[in-house]
Amino acid sequence: xxxxxxxxxxxxxxxxxxxxxxxxxxxxxxxxxxxxxxxxxxxxxxxxxxxxxxxxxxxxxxxxxxxxxxxxxxxxxxxxxxxxxxxxxxxxxxxxxxxxxxxxxxxxxxxxxxxxxxxxxxxxxxxxxxxxxxxxxxxxxxxxxxxxxxxxxxxxxxxxxxxxxxxxxxxxxxxxxxxxxxxxxxxxxxxxxxxxxxxxxxxxxxxxxxxxxxxxxxxxxxxxxxxxxxxxxxxxxxxxxxxxxxxxxxxxxxxxxxxxxxxxxxxxxxxxxxxxxxxxxxxxxxxxxxxxxxxxxxxxxxxxxxxxxxxxxxxxxxxxxxxxxxxxxxxxxxxxxxxxxxxxxxxxxxxxxxxxxxxxxxxxxxxxxxxxxxxxxxxxxxxxxxxxxxxxxxxxxxxxxxxxxxxxxxxxxxxxxxxxxxxxxxxxxxxxxxxxxxxxxxxxxxxxxxxxxxxxxxxxxxxxxxxxxxxxxxxxxxxxxxxxxxxxxxxxxxxxxxxxxxxxxxxxxxxxxxxxxxxxxxxxxxxxxxxxxxxxxxxxxx
Amino acid sequence: xxxxxxxxxxxxxxxxxxxxxxxxxxxxxxxxxxxxxxxxxxxxxxxxxxxxxxxxxxxxxxxxxxxxxxxxxxxxxxxxxxxxxxxxxxxxxxxxxxxxxxxxxxxxxxxxxxxxxxxxxxxxxxxxxxxxxxxxxxxxxxxxxxxxxxxxxxxxxxxxxxxxxxxxxxxxxxxxxxxxxxxxxxxxxxxxxxxxxxxxxxxxxxxxxxxxxxxxxxxxxxxxxxxxxxxxxxxxxxxxxxxxxxxxxxxxxxxxxxxxxxxxxxxxxxxxxxxxxxxxxxxxxxxxxxxxxxxxxxxxxxxxxxxxxxxxxxxxxxxxxxxxxxxxxxxxxxxxxxxxxxxxxxxxxxxxxxxxxxxxxxxxxxxxxxxxxxxxxxxxxxxxxxxxxxxxxxxxxxxxxxxxxxxxxxxxxx
Numbered sequence: 001x002x003x004x005x006x007x008x009x010x011x012x013x014x015x016x017x018x019x020x021x022x023x024x025x026x027x028x029x030x031x032x033x034x035x036x037x038x039x040x041x042x043x044x045x046x047x048x049x050x051x052x053x054x055x056x057x058x059x060x061x062x063x064x065x066x067x068x069x070x071x072x073x074x075x076x077x078x079x080x081x082x083x084x085x086x087x088x089x090x091x092x093x094x095x096x097x098x099x100x101x102x103x104x105x106x107x108x109x110x111x112x113x114x115x116x117x118x119x120x121x122x123x124x125x126x127x128x129x130x131x132x133x134x135x136x137x138x139x140x141x142x143x144x145x146x147x148x149x150x151x152x153x154x155x156x157x158x159x160x161x162x163x164x165x166x167x168x169x170x171x172x173x174x175x176x177x178x179x180x181x182x183x184x185x186x187x188x189x190x191x192x193x194x195x196x197x198x199x200x201x202x203x204x205x206x207x208x209x210x211x212x213x214x215x216x217x218x219x220x221x222x223x224x225x226x227x228x229x230x231x232x233x234x235x236x237x238x239x240x241x242x243x244x245x246x247x248x249x250x251x252x253x254x255x256x257x258x259x260x261x262x263x264x265x266x267x268x269x270x271x272x273x274x275x276x277x278x279x280x281x282x283x284x285x286x287x288x289x290x291x292x293x294x295x296x297x298x299x300x301x302x303x304x305x306x307x308x309x310x311x312x313x314x315x316x317x318x319x320x321x322x323x324x325x326x327x328x329x330x331x332x333x334x335x336x337x338x339x340x341x342x343x344x345x346x347x348x349x350x351x352x353x354x355x356x357x358x359x360x361x362x363x364x365x366x367x368x369x370x371x372x373x374x375x376x377x378x379x380x381x382x383x384x385x386x387x388x389x390x391x392x393x394x395x396x397x398x399x400x401x402x403x404x405x406x407x408x409x410x411x412x413x414x415x416x417x418x419x420x421x422x423x424x425x426x427x428x429x430x431x432x433x434x435x436x437x438x439x440x441x442x443x444x445x446x447x448x449x450x451x452x453x454x455x456x457x458x459x460x461x462x463x464x465x466x467x468x469x470x471x472x473x474x475x476x477x478x479x480x481x482x483x484x485x486x487x488x489x490x491x492x493x494x495x496x497x498x499x500x501x502x503x504x505x506x507x508x509x510x511x512x513x514x515x516x517x518x519x520x521x522x523x524x525x526x527x528x529x530x531x532x533x534x535x536x537x538x539x540x541x542x
Numbered sequence: 543x544x545x546x547x548x549x550x551x552x553x554x555x556x557x558x559x560x561x562x563x564x565x566x567x568x569x570x571x572x573x574x575x576x577x578x579x580x581x582x583x584x585x586x587x588x589x590x591x592x593x594x595x596x597x598x599x600x601x602x603x604x605x606x607x608x609x610x611x612x613x614x615x616x617x618x619x620x621x622x623x624x625x626x627x628x629x630x631x632x633x634x635x636x637x638x639x640x641x642x643x644x645x646x647x648x649x650x651x652x653x654x655x656x657x658x659x660x661x662x663x664x665x666x667x668x669x670x671x672x673x674x675x676x677x678x679x680x681x682x683x684x685x686x687x688x689x690x691x692x693x694x695x696x697x698x699x700x701x702x703x704x705x706x707x708x709x710x711x712x713x714x715x716x717x718x719x720x721x722x723x724x725x726x727x728x729x730x731x732x733x734x735x736x737x738x739x740x741x742x743x744x745x746x747x748x749x750x751x752x753x754x755x756x757x758x759x760x761x762x763x764x765x766x767x768x769x770x771x772x773x774x775x776x777x778x779x780x781x782x783x784x785x786x787x788x789x790x791x792x793x794x795x796x797x798x799x800x801x802x803x804x805x806x807x808x809x810x811x812x813x814x815x816x817x818x819x820x821x822x823x824x825x826x827x828x829x830x831x832x833x834x835x836x837x838x839x840x841x842x843x844x845x846x847x848x849x850x851x852x853x854x855x856x857x858x859x860x861x862x863x864x865x866x867x868x869x870x871x872x873x874x875x876x877x878x879x880x881x882x883x884x885x886x887x888x889x890x891x892x893x894x895x896x897x898x899x900x901x902x903x904x905x906x907x908x909x910x911x912x913x914x915x916x917x918x919x920x921x922x923x924x925x926x927x928x929x930x931x932x933x934x935x936x937x938x939x940x941x942x943x944x945x946x947x948x949x950x951x952x953x954x955x956x
Contacts, residue, residue, distance in 0.1 A: 181569050185568065220569075244871070245867055
């Protein structure tokens with residue numbers, strides 16, 4: 001008896017005392033991870049083409065991947081160092097085979113399937129990372145489920161965003177950094193993966209200190225200097241490939257008549273700030289609201305957990321184990337708080353895995369004292385100690401039930417929307433209309449201004465890429481395209497007026513004039529989301 | 543296209559070499575495994591320690607006296623001197639007289655002297671179960687024998703190779719690199735060889751079971767790298783070799799005094815490696831992977847020389863000529879591998895300093911980096927020289943032997 005009593009008052013063991021070194025060989029892990037993965041694949045894969053609405057950025061990246069596949073360089077317009085190209089290079093690689101077999105599927109909606117693959121790999125990596133950081137099986141599964149099933153994740157991870165690709169690589173980097181074998185080349189690989197993450201989406205740069213922290217914690221004193229230096233070297237040298245590439249193209253420094261990496265960076269740094277995120281009149285606040293509209297649990301509770309874990313790192317083993325991911329989430333949150341910074345809607349994608357880990361870790365840490373007390377007490381069935389055990393178990397269940405009650409109804413509604421709504425019917429109809437020879441007899445000599453999302457569909461329909469099917473803003477912003485339109489809007493045949501085009505037209509004179517001097521010949525959808533096909537009134541112009 | 547192929551080949555060579563060089567630091571467990579296990583007892587084996595000495599009157603007494611301080615109970619020291627070297631013989635006689643039950647003097651009467659002949663002369667006189675070899679200028683740790691004894695018994699090894707470390711990194715720019723080369727070789731790379739079952743042994747602090755050594759016929763008197771040759775022959779017949787490195791217990795040595803003597807020493811080694819390669823004992827290794835490792839290792843000096851010269855050239859081509867960006871990136875790969883190697887060398891130097899309690903200053907790191915290309919040139923020079931000598935030797939074997947013997951005499955006992 002006396003032998004078991006001290007166990008009950010011992011400091012709670014929060015972390016799994018024996019994390020398996022080979023997850024591959026652990027059957028329960030495989031089953032659990034596989035089950036959660038199946039759920040994620042189902043929820044994310046079902047109706048992925050119908051919801052959410054096709055976004056302009058998706059079209060941009062996929063079109064650039066298409067340009068790579070077609071051997072047109074890094075973009076079918078002049079590549080201007082807006083983002084490092086590695087993200088869509090990978091996209092081009094992944095979609096190469098399907099695109100070669102069925103050229104028509106190389107457009108935004110069908111290619112969202114590629115992101116399903118990315119999400120699947122990321123989710124598994126997150127599970128592995130959680131286990132490697134010492135979380136128990138159920139907590140790792142919780143992290144994975146939060147990451148893959150939160151309505152916010154479902155919306156954003158379905159879309160073809162570079163951020164999703166970057167998340168995969170940074171998760172791989174964290175997994176390698178937390179390698180249980182503490183292998184020098186695993187850490188070196190972590191550096192490489194981190195560089196690939198940054199070259200896929202440059203904002204990952206701010207997460208690197210958190211990665212370093214994780215690596216530091218998971219290296220042995222005797223080999224640490226080799227491991228950490230190796231990782232940093234790998235990361236820096238790989239990262240330098242990008243400026244080197246620019247240098248070899250004579251496009252590192254600004255100069256007349258050509259784009260440059262420095263100009264690209266200047267542009268990104270000088271993008272108009274979207275204001276302070278907590279100021280409810282700012283653009284950043286609108287972005288925040290759009291996130292919270294889909295899910296409050298992961299962003300709010302996740303961030304709170306991250307901060308708590310960091311604050312408690314001194315005395316909580318979970319806090320220390322999860323210090324890396326918690327730091328990553330916190331850094332990303334602090335960067336988002338910068339009032340002068342530009343906050344894009346997909347920014348939160350990079351935070352999702354870290355928020356999920358932090359939340360799962362915090363839940364695990366909170367429940368563990370209960371668990372630690374229940375277990376020894378279970379063994380004392382004979383005594384009068386059974387009631388407190390029952391009480392605690394009830395308390396645990398009550399907490400879990402409350403959390404579920406607060407979360408699940410909203411998640412259910414949002415998931416149902418994601419699984420059933422078809423928001424992209426107007427796009428498909430518009431693409432179909434423009435493909436119909438009865439409407440446009442000769443696409444190859446027809447000039448259409450369209451947004452990026454529908455652009456690849458037009459290319460597949462026979463419009464000349466770049467000069468026949470024109471990204472609408474390039475008509476105003478790219479001098480090379482401007483030259484092909486000597487008479488301005490009068491050289492345009494059609495405008496596909498999607499919400500994006502209507503939103504941006506006021507700042508683009510040519511597009512604006514084309515919209516003004518055109519009439520709707522077909523319209524799909526209703527309200528603000530409608531897509532109009534407008535024919536430019538050339539007769540009047542002449 | 544050619545440039546790409548060359549670049550990729552260079553990259554893989556550099557990457558493999560780096561991979562092997564960093565072997566010991568792969569995991570904390572690997573690193574721990576490279577050390578001697580703590581020896582719990584006094585030891586059970588008996589040792590015969592061979593100390594060939596030629597014109598070593600200045601240091602021999604100190605070396606033997608230090609050997610006699612060994613904490614191990616059962617060992618004898620056999621000092622081997624030449625019949626034409628009375629000064630060294632006198633010192634040897636003096637130390638033998640001071641400890642008659644421990645030290646014996648063996649006189650080598652070969653007309654042309656070299657180290658393998660001296661060792662072979664002493665082999666029949668060995669009474670111990672294990673033969674150990676030390677050079678006359680070595681500083682040997684008193685507890686080394688006890689640990690080696692334990693290593694033999696704990697692992698069932700036929701051969702135990704202890705660490706050898708050049709220490710005087712501050713003497714000159716090349717001694718810095720030379721020290722570091724030893725550090726990576728004995729601290730790390732040799733362990734990989736032991737693990738893979740193919741190992742070129744070092745010239746001293748090497749211990750072999752006497753019966754195994756006699757069975758193998760001792761050392762090859764014609765070979766300029768008799769130590770490497772012995773290792774290759776023993777591992778080719780499946781003998782188990784164990785390597786242990788403890789900064790506490792390494793045998794400390796000094797780098798060659800001049801750049802020229804370093805060049806000569808390296809030429810001799812390279813030529814020796816080439817001879818061992820051509821002797822083809824390594825072909826008896828059981829697995830293809832082992833044979834490839836043997837082939838690669840024995841040819842390493844020449845690859846290294848080639849690498850050191852071609853990589854900068856390759857990078858220059860990429861930078862100066864107008865090649866497509868994709869090709870240019872490929873041509874940078876070998877340079878990247880080289881940069882990573884440099885970085886690990888810097889970290890290695892730091893670790894070297896920490897292990898030996900030596901103060902490594904910023905200027906040393908600077909010397910390490912700046913000296914890199916020049917050291918590569920030295921290595922390349924030695925490699926070319928070795929090939930030239932070996933080629934010349936093939937047409938005129940007698941003359942080469944003469945030259946080789948001369949070289950050996952000059953270099954082994956500077």
